Structure formats: structure tokens, C-alpha cells
Amino acid sequence: MSGHTDMVLVDDNGMRIDGRTATEHRPIKIEAGVLKNADGSAYVEIGKNKVLAAVYGPRECHPRHLQDPNKAVIQCKYNMQAFSVSDRKRPGTDRRSIEISKITAEALENVVLTELYPRASIDVYIEILQANAGTRCAGLTAASVALADAGIPMRDIVPAIAAGKADGHVLLDLNKEEDNYGQADVPIALVPSTDEIVLLQMDGNMTREEFDRAISLAVNACHEVYDLQKDALKRRYAVKKEEAESDE
Amino acid sequence: MERRNAKPKRELVLPGDLLDSTGAKVGEYAYERDGNVYAAVLGIKNVTPAGVGVIPLHGQYMPVAGDLVIGTINDIGPSNWMVDINAPYPAPLHVSEVPWKVEFGDTSRFLNIGDVVLLKVLSVDESKKIQVTMNDAGLRKIEGGMLVEISHTKVSRVIGKSGSMIQMLKNMSDCRITVGQNGRIWIDGEGESAEAVADAIKMIEEEAQSHNLTERIKEFLEKRLPAEEE
Numbered sequence: 286m287s288g289h290t291d292m293v294l295v296d297d298n299g300m301r302i303d304g305r306t307a308t309e310h311r312p313i314k315i316e317a318g319v320l321k322n323a324d325g326s327a328y329v330e331i332g333k334n335k336v337l338a339a340v341y342g343p344r345e346c347h348p349r350h351l352q353d354p355n356k357a358v359i360q361c362k363y364n365m366q367a368f369s370v371s372d373r374k375r376p377g378t379d380r381r382s383i384e385i386s387k388i389t390a391e392a393l394e395n396v397v398l399t400e401l402y403p404r405a406s407i408d409v410y411i412e413i414l415q416a417n418a419g420t421r422c423a424g425l426t427a428a429s430v431a432l433a434d435a436g437i438p439m440r441d442i443v444p445a446i447a448a449g450k451a452d453g454h455v456l457l458d459l460n461k462e463e464d465n466y467g468q469a470d471v472p473i474a475l476v477p478s479t480d481e482i483v484l485l486q487m488d489g490n491m492t493r494e495e496f497d498r499a500i501s502l503a504v505n506a507c508h509e510v511y512d513l514q515k516d517a518l519k520r521r522y523a524v525k526k527e528e529a530e531s532d533e
Numbered sequence: 534m535e536r537r538n539a540k541p542k543r544e545l546v547l548p549g550d551l552l553d554s555t556g557a558k559v560g561e562y563a564y565e566r567d568g569n570v571y572a573a574v575l576g577i578k579n580v581t582p583a584g585v586g587v588i589p590l591h592g593q594y595m596p597v598a599g600d601l602v603i604g605t606i607n608d609i610g611p612s613n614w615m616v617d618i619n620a621p622y623p624a625p626l627h628v629s630e631v632p633w634k635v636e637f638g639d640t641s642r643f644l645n646i647g648d649v650v651l652l653k654v655l656s657v658d659e660s661k662k663i664q665v666t667m668n669d670a671g672l673r674k675i676e677g678g679m680l681v682e683i684s685h686t687k688v689s690r691v692i693g694k695s696g697s698m699i700q701m702l703k704n705m706s707d708c709r710i711t712v713g714q715n716g717r718i719w720i721d722g723e724g725e726s727a728e729a730v731a732d733a734i735k736m737i738e739e740e741a742q743s744h745n746l747t748e749r750i751k752e753f754l755e756k757r758l759p760a761e762e763e
Binding site: 325403442 | 549564566571573574575589590593660686
């Protein structure tokens with residue numbers, strides 16, 4: 286958003302630097318149940334982003350003062366590995382990762398049936414192995430698959446994707462160059478069955494018309510991501526399903 | 534066995550999948566919105582007279598009053614023990630719920646940290662506060678034998694249709710086997726046969742959804758058990 290470049294981000298034919306059109310998202314790969322020791326897990330690749338999510342719980346809430354007597358709390362930890370960006374990222378919690386942990390937990394609270402587990406805690410860990418813009422969306426996408434894989438009761442699975450503006454064009458799923466040298470970035474997450482928006486941020490400037498266009502692009506793309514998420518979960522259990530036996 | 538083909542195909546559902554739109558009642562692990570029933574967990578769709586619900590394939594054990602569970606002592610208080618029963622909540626065992634007369638502060642003479650006990654869930658209240666008891670037939674401190682842990686969702690497979698699987702395991706191996714609803718299984722028997730049973734149970738957990746499991750477990754045990762019947 287801040288930088289300036291002579292790079293042509295969108296050419297005269299509407300082609301972007303990685304060969305996508307304005308309404309195309311990067312190739313997405315989702316895999317569920319990749320870790321053995323966590324209750325649930327997922328691995329997501331969106332373009333060059335590589336994200337791992339793990340879920341524990343519901344379990345006893347520690348520290349105790351965070352307990353809620355009426356519902357479970359979702360504790361989320363978003364962490365970027367030192368090697369996830371081209372300059373070494375200083376390891377540990379920073380302002381950005383606290384923010385992303387918070388918004389991810391709040392987005393997930395909208396779908397998880399937390400009222401079933403008073404006083405308990407559901408812990409979500411998101412590790413960014415490789416970053417190329419859009420990691421909060423990739424992280425949330427992975428986290429919701431991991432929650433479903435952990436067998437945690439939830440209303441729906443949450444897909445997330447960003448839209449934005451670069452070189453004066455409204456684009457879906459910005460990559461790193463478009464994010465750095467573009468004019469705006471709008472990550473969105475929603476509940477597909479009701480089209481409720483559970484995460485919406487905007488960094489940069491856009492007109493109202495551009496914003497509406499960005500939202501509609503992202504909402505459509507979210508439904509595509511949703512299908513991939515369901516696909517990943519079904520794939521994990523497909524074998525078992527085919528052979529499913531009916532006693533008890 | 535032919536009956537299986539007549540049954541409706543078992544359907545894998547994910548959270549948010551529509552289960553019913555004809556006004557059926559909401560079953561387990563399902564929720565209602567605008568008169569329709571949706572799945573809340575990943576599992577197999579389950580239609581019962583009580584409602585349309587889901588049989589989960591994964592997830593934490595949630596205690597229900599009356600469940601037989603196997604727990605380990607976690608912590609000792611002057612008038613109670615804290616027991617880990619694999620649930621999201623701690624389970625206190627009060628001195629009034631054990632078959633012994635325990636003086637105040639004398640709890641560690643009876644049960645110590647690390648001891649394994651066979652318990653019954655006495656009550657689970659609205660805020661999910663659990664109470665367990667040892668005052669019932671067969672409930673006791675467990676000594677000897679071995680403990681196997683599986684996912685609680687697979688317990689029904691280990692028991693089998695009206696106990697067919699567990700009965701076969703017991704008969705073939707000559708072991709004492711106690712299955713806790715929380716997924717912990719205690720096996721007591723001759724070293725080799727107990728190990729064979731433990732492996733068989735692991736196999737049941739892994740292949741819980743497959744055909745003819747009882748038959749295959751039988752074959753497996755025949756191979757593994759020491760030949761002693763003469």
C-alpha cells in the first residue's frame with residue numbers, strides 16, 4: 286500500500302503479473318488432518334502462502350480468569366515463522382500478530398457453538414510458514430477446516446479471501462506486489478449458508494463503487510473457497526465413508 | 534448381513550450441511566435455523582425417531598450422567614480427589630462418593646496421584662460441572678492389567694452390536710476387559726493375550742467404519758493369540 290513502483294501490475298489486456306485476470310484467485314490447495322497430535326489440523330496453500338493450523342479442545346481454560354461461565358472462549362494464536370518472509374521476521378508476538386489473532390478468534394466465535402462448552406477453551410494455532418500477502422485469510426480458512434476436523438460443533442465452515450485495488454483496478458486475492466504497491470486491500474470472511482460477513486477490514490482507499498465491486502468479487506470467491514474446504518474434509522473421510530458399515 | 538444393503542446409504546455430512554427441510558426434530562450435533570435442520574459437526578447423518586442428527590467421527594468426550602468411565606487421579610484435596618476422565622472439565626470425586634470411610638485430610642491413604650479408578654458419572658449440571666461416584670456395583674480402584682486409550686467415538690464399535698465385539702474379544706482371549714465411555718479401556722489378562730487384545734482394539738479404532746470388522750478381528754486374534762486350547 287505504501288510503496289511506489291514503475292511495475293505495471295495490470296497490463297492493457299487486464300492481465301496481472303502472475304497471469305491472472307482481475308477476478309481470479311490464486312491456486313488453492315487445502316488438506317485436512319495433517320497433524321497427528323493435535324485434535325484437528327489443516328494445511329492450506331494459496332499461491333505462495335503456506336499455512337498450517339492446529340486446534341485443541343474444548344479443554345479446560347487456562348489462565349482461569351479468561352473463563353466464561355456461559356460459553357467456551359476461543360483462544361487464537363497467529364504466528365509467522367522467521368523464514369516466512371524474504372527478510373528475516375523477528376520471531377515472537379508483535380502488534381500485527383495480536384491483531385490478526387483477535388480478528389480470527391472473533392470471526393470463528395460467530396460459527397462455533399461455544400455455548401455448548403461453558404468455562405472451556407478452544408485453542409487455535411495458526412503458523413505462517415511462507416507469506417505472500419493474504420495470510421490472515423489463508424490462516425482463517427485453515428483454522429476453520431481444522432476446527433471441523435477436530436469435531437467441534439459449529440454452524441458452518443468459514444472461508445476467507447481478500448479483494449483490493451492496484452493500478453486503479455479492482456482485483457481479487459492480491460499477491461505481494463499488488464498488496465505492497467496497490468491502493469487498497471479488503472480481506473473478507475463470511476458464513477456461506479447465510480452470507481453473514483464475520484471479518485471485514487480495509488487498508489487503503491477506494492471509492493464506494495470500487496468497494497462494492499471488491500465485496501462482490503470476494504463474496505463469490507469465498508463460496509469457491511468454501512467448496513474447496515468441504516472437499517478437503519470429505520477427501521479425508523472418503524475411504525471411511527464408502528466402507529461405512531451400519532451397526533450401532 | 535443382507536439387511537445392510539436395504540438400509541439407506543450412510544451419508545458423510547460437514548458442519549453447515551442441510552440435514553432436513555421437512556420440519557423434523559433437531560437431533561444430536563445438529564442445529565435449527567429457519568425451520569431447517571443443519572449439521573453441526575463432521576460425521577454421519579443419523580435419522581432417529583428423536584430427530585435428525587449426526588454421529589460425530591471425531592471430538593472430545595462429553596460426560597453424561599450414568600456413563601461408566603475410567604479416570605486417573607490428578608490431584609488430592611482434603612475431602613476430594615480430582616480425576617481426569619478425558620473430558621473438557623475436571624471431575625471431582627468427593628469422599629462421600631467412595632466406598633470407604635475417609636477421615637478429613639486422610640484422602641491420600643486411599644487413592645493417590647496416578648491411581649486409575651473405575652467410576653460412574655453421577656451428574657453433569659447445566660454449567661457442565663461434573664460429579665463422579667465410586668459407590669456402585671463393580672466400581673473400584675484398578676490395579677494391574679493395561680490401559681488402552683481410543684477415541685470415545687469408537688467405543689460403540691469396540692462394544693459392537695449388543696456387545697458382540699467385546700464378547701468375542703473376552704471369549705477368545707480369556708482377558709477381563711472393561712470399556713469406559715470416555716474411550717479408555719482396561720485389559721487384564723496373560724501378557725501375550727492382553728497385548729493381542731490391545732492391538733485388536735487399536736485395529737478396531739483405525740478401521741471402525743469398515744465392513745465385516747468383527748470377522749476380521751476374529752481372524753486377527755486367531756493369528757495373534759498363543760495357541761493354548763488343548
